[in-house]
Amino acid sequence: MSQIPMTVQGAQRLRDELHELKTVKRPAIIEAIADAREHGDLKENAEYHAAREAQGFCEGRIQDIEGKLANAQIIDITKLTNNGKVIFGSTVTILNLDSEEEVTYKVVGDDEADIKNNLISVNSPIARGLIGKQQDDVVNITTPSGVVEFEITDVKYL
Known part of the structure; x- marks a missing residue:
């Protein structure tokens, strides 16, 4: 992948979002999945499926941000x-x-x-x-x- 030009402020915003996803959202989703599992049958458990879907979006965004930062050409x-x-x-x-x-x-x-x-x-x-x-x-x-x-x-x- 080629270098992606990015300002210092833009890179910082991505780092802040990544930190929020890893330290706040990811643990909250893991907790929601654990709570939903306790409700029993997972096949018909809407809370469990919603939490798993949220986990997929969160992990995808984390990968996206990490990829962008890895390929960023930060220009000050x-x-x-x-x-x-x-x-x-x-x-x-x-x-x-x-x-x-x-x-x-x-x-x-x-x-x-x-x-x-x-x-x-x-x-x-x-x-x-x-x-x-x-x-x-x-x-x-x-x-x-x-x-x-x-x-x-x-x-x-x-």
Whole structure:
């Protein structure tokens, strides 16, 4: 599997989730399975089957997170010199030249993307259009509503 780019914050969130799954959820599920076993016949025991299903989801998520962390290429943007270039992990403010609307995005890995919090995937159309460009550049980005012209007004390495 190839390296997965990830910010320091994204890697920490995954580590926190992994810790929660291993120390809180996994023991609670094991206890629920033990309690359900005490109720007798396992063939018709809905609580037992629900707990086993939850255990499968939990173990699958643990494996998923461990795999992502093992293949993560953690990039600490704060350690790089800001030369005004849009790169992975940078926080970019762009101005829509048609609507005069300004918006700020942080370019993050696929697993960290959350458009509601202005975290866009490095593989999204907007990020792909911005990567490699400089502050004050004007870029044309294809969006679902057509091609939109943006000016990069600020690039920060936070």
